[in-house]
Amino acid sequence: MNAMVKAEAVHKSFGPVEVLKGIDLEVAPREVFCIVGPSGSGKSTFLRCINHLEKINAGRLYVDGTLVGYREHGNKLYELRDREVAAQRRDIGMVFQRFNLFPHMTAVENVMEAPVLVKGETKAKAQKSARALLDRVGLGEKCDSYPAQLSGGQQQRVAIARALAMEPKLMLFDEPTSALDPELVGEVLDVMRDLAQDGMTMVVVTHEMGFAREVGDSLVFMDDGVVVESGNPRDVLNNPQHERTKSFLSKVL
Amino acid sequence: MTAPPGKAPSDAPPTATAPEAIKAIPVRHYGRYVSAVVVIGLLLLIVKAFAEADLTWGSVGEFFFNDQIMEGVKNTLVVSVLSMLMGLVLGIVLAVMRMSKNPVTNSVAWGYIWFFRGTPVYVQLLLWFNLALIFPTLNLGPIYKDEMTDVMTPFMAALLGLGLNEAAYMAEICRAGIQSVDEGQTEASQALGMTNAQNMRRIVLPQAMRVIVPPTGNEFINLLKTSALCAVVQYEEVLRKSQNIGNTSSAVVEMLFVATLWFLVITTVFSIGQYYLERHYARGSSRQLPATPWQRARQLVFTFRRGTGAGSGAGGGAA
Numbered sequence: 001m002n003a004m005v006k007a008e009a010v011h012k013s014f015g016p017v018e019v020l021k022g023i024d025l026e027v028a029p030r031e032v033f034c035i036v037g038p039s040g041s042g043k044s045t046f047l048r049c050i051n052h053l054e055k056i057n058a059g060r061l062y063v064d065g066t067l068v069g070y071r072e073h074g075n076k077l078y079e080l081r082d083r084e085v086a087a088q089r090r091d092i093g094m095v096f097q098r099f100n101l102f103p104h105m106t107a108v109e110n111v112m113e114a115p116v117l118v119k120g121e122t123k124a125k126a127q128k129s130a131r132a133l134l135d136r137v138g139l140g141e142k143c144d145s146y147p148a149q150l151s152g153g154q155q156q157r158v159a160i161a162r163a164l165a166m167e168p169k170l171m172l173f174d175e176p177t178s179a180l181d182p183e184l185v186g187e188v189l190d191v192m193r194d195l196a197q198d199g200m201t202m203v204v205v206t207h208e209m210g211f212a213r214e215v216g217d218s219l220v221f222m223d224d225g226v227v228v229e230s231g232n233p234r235d236v237l238n239n240p241q242h243e244r245t246k247s248f249l250s251k252v253l
Numbered sequence: 254m255t256a257p258p259g260k261a262p263s264d265a266p267p268t269a270t271a272p273e274a275i276k277a278i279p280v281r282h283y284g285r286y287v288s289a290v291v292v293i294g295l296l297l298l299i300v301k302a303f304a305e306a307d308l309t310w311g312s313v314g315e316f317f318f319n320d321q322i323m324e325g326v327k328n329t330l331v332v333s334v335l336s337m338l339m340g341l342v343l344g345i346v347l348a349v350m351r352m353s354k355n356p357v358t359n360s361v362a363w364g365y366i367w368f369f370r371g372t373p374v375y376v377q378l379l380l381w382f383n384l385a386l387i388f389p390t391l392n393l394g395p396i397y398k399d400e401m402t403d404v405m406t407p408f409m410a411a412l413l414g415l416g417l418n419e420a421a422y423m424a425e426i427c428r429a430g431i432q433s434v435d436e437g438q439t440e441a442s443q444a445l446g447m448t449n450a451q452n453m454r455r456i457v458l459p460q461a462m463r464v465i466v467p468p469t470g471n472e473f474i475n476l477l478k479t480s481a482l483c484a485v486v487q488y489e490e491v492l493r494k495s496q497n498i499g500n501t502s503s504a505v506v507e508m509l510f511v512a513t514l515w516f517l518v519i520t521t522v523f524s525i526g527q528y529y530l531e532r533h534y535a536r537g538s539s540r541q542l543p544a545t546p547w548q549r550a551r552q553l554v555f556t557f558r559r560g561t562g563a564g565s566g567a568g569g570g571a572a
Contacts, residue, residue: 051444082449090446100441104459104536114445117455146536159441166445 002065004029004170004201005050011058012045019045021225022059027170027218030199034212034233037222038248043205044097046222047172050203051092052085063092064169090118093163097175099155101147107134107158108143111165118166126165133161137191153184157191164195171195173204209253213237221245312507316498317514325494326515332411332490333477339416340476341469344423351428362424369421375482378414381405382486411483411490419476426468430461463534470527474520481516491515 005027012020019042027033035043048054049061052069061068069085071078080088102110111130115121134143137157147155156176163171173192177185189211196202196215206212212219212233219233221240229236229245237253240246316322350362369377385401392398434457442452484493492512499508532545544552 053440053443086443086446086448089444092444094441094444096437096441098437100435100437102438102441102456102460104534113455114442114447117451118446162445 002029003027003062004031004064005033005203006062007046007059008061009059010046010049010056010061012042012049012054012056019225020049020056023222023225023227025220025227025230027201027203029201031217032196032202032204032215034216034219035203035205035222036207036209036212036219036248037228040224041222042225043222044174047174047203047205050170050172051089051094053094063088086118090166091169093166093168093171095156095159095163095171095173095176097178099147099152099159099179101155101159101162103147106144106146107139107150107161110147110158111162114162115165130161130165133164134158136194137161138187151184152180153187156180156188160188160191160195169201171200171202173202173206175205175207177206177208207252209237209249221248223248309504309507312502312504313510313514316495316504316508316511319498321494321498322491322511322515325489325491325512326519328488328494329477329480329490329515330519332408332415332483332488333473333480336412336416336419336480337473337476339412340419340423340472343417343420345427347420347424348427348431351424352431366421366424369418370425374414374418374479375485377418378410378482378486381413382407382410384410407483407486407488410486411480411488414486415476415480415483419472422472423469426465426472427461430463430465431457433464434460459534463531466527466531466534470523470530473527474523477519477523478516481512 003026005025007023007025010020010023011018023042023046035046037043045054049056050063050068055069066088068088069080071080101107102113105113108127108130111133112121112123112126115126115129116123131140131143134140137160139154139157139161142150142154142158147158150158160176176192177188180188185208189208192202192204192211193215204212204216216233218230219236220227220230221236221242221244222228223244229240229242236245237249240249347362347365350358351366353359382405384405388401390398391401391404438456438460439452442456447455480490481492483490484496487493495508495512496505499505502508529545
């Protein structure tokens with residue numbers, strides 16, 4: 001079976017600082033793939049490379065068998081145009097640490113914006129499915145609220161519904177619960193758990209080791225731009241092999 | 254110190270569930286009375302001075318709706334609105350150029366803003382008006398050719414002088430507005446598969462408007478007042494019309510009052526419009542939109558009828 005995400009020696013630098021120093025990994029379809037590691041280890045940067053929010057400097061990155069951000073012709077690489085990159089991103093949903101909801105739109109408008117604008121759905125149809133999606137994340141009552149009127153957990157659930165509205169084949173989560181009050185974390189993880197049970201392919205950068213252990217199918221531990229350790233989440237978290245992994249886990253668990 | 258005046262609380266029934274409301278004697282602010290009296294006294298002096306001045310108040314009213322004056326008001330409005338539109342369109346173009354990665358467009362926009370912000374409008378107006386002295390003919394190759402004096406009418410000089418100058422200011426306002434929108438907004442719309450143009454139109458600009466509208470309103474009101482300078486290029490706006498009448502009827506100051514009052518009327522009308530525009534773009538940024546003056550008035554009447562001093566805290570909901 002084709003990998004949903006395939007990274008081959010992915011390098012990324014910001015100016016002189018090398019953030020990713022050769023990442024190789026594969027995410028299978030319908031898999032929940034967790035990335036953990038200390039801050040500054042490059043895990044968020046890697047996630048942002050998957051939908052080309054960051055350009056990689058070396059290596060290859062494929063989503064569902066297609067090269068991300070470039071076209072390979074002969075043995076030359078051609079940068080994709082703005083429009084072509086946008087088309088690639090339609091199938092990849094992303095959820096941000098800071099929600100990034102559109103503050104001038106209500107919850108339901110946030111969710112229906114992209115289907116109407118990008119996929120050309122009719123407003124009536126998009127609104128119907130947007131309401132259904134908000135219902136699914138438990139916010140059927142809050143459709144007409146503006147983001148400023150919602151709690152952090154509610155905002156993040158709207159953000160998940162917004163990403164799902166594009167019917168993506170892959171969902172990226174960039175520390176989705178890190179900006180939330182501890183008691184609001186659960187409601188967001190519940191939605192993600194449901195999503196995983198429905199068979200969505202998910203790449204999750206997280207500090208929630210409990211979630212990774214319970215829901216994750218694979219886990220990688222990243223540090224300083226490289227994958228230090230990978231495997232089944234329960235094995236890695238309960239029985240880490242590397243010193244670096246051990247010392248990190250002893251601090252967060 | 255705060256002993257309640259009147260009856261002791263002991264003769265109230267002992268079912269005291271809530272404590273008695275505090276009825277303290279308020280602090281007297283004597284300084285406020287004094288300053289109010291002083292200010293009112295000064296105001297009366299000013300009123301007295303004008304009442305006794307050698308002024309024919311009748312001519313202010315007589316000429317207020319004079320045909321010539323109305324013509325001048327119309328011209329003031331026309332040149333202000335048109336140069337504001339020119340400033341807005343050109344300003345957006347300059348702002349986009351200024352933010353582009355292309356070093357040529359970027360520095361040309363910078364140079365434009367540097368020149369037009371760095372020189373007085375008065376000088377710019379005179380330069381446009383006297384352009385015919387250095388370019389006797391306007392020659393745009395095969396498209397257009399004419400005598401410069403025919404092209405550079407007072408209206409054109411006024412429009413170019415005000416509009417091109419305004420564009421420099423609008424460019425900076427638009428740039429600040431666009432840059433004030435959080436980068437996460439662009440990332441979110443990109444992640445949803447929007448193109449840059451869609452992101453700008455649907456996500457960034459509507460949010461930038463909240464930052465752009467208030468200073469733009471100020472700019473427009475400034476522009477309205479600056480349009481009085483167009484008198485120097487023979488443009489017949491309201492000040493020049495007033496002065497024309499004043500010089501022939503020896504009611505010089507009276508006619509200046511007419512112009513003053515008209516400027517006040519116009520700026521007041523536009524300020525009210527600006528209030529509603531700002532309110533519109535505040536959607537989603539505050540949890541409760543501020544009440545419109547109309548809503549506030551209705552609420553005040555309502556509170557009086559109920560006879561409770563509910564204060565002016567809660568606003569009327571979203572329209």
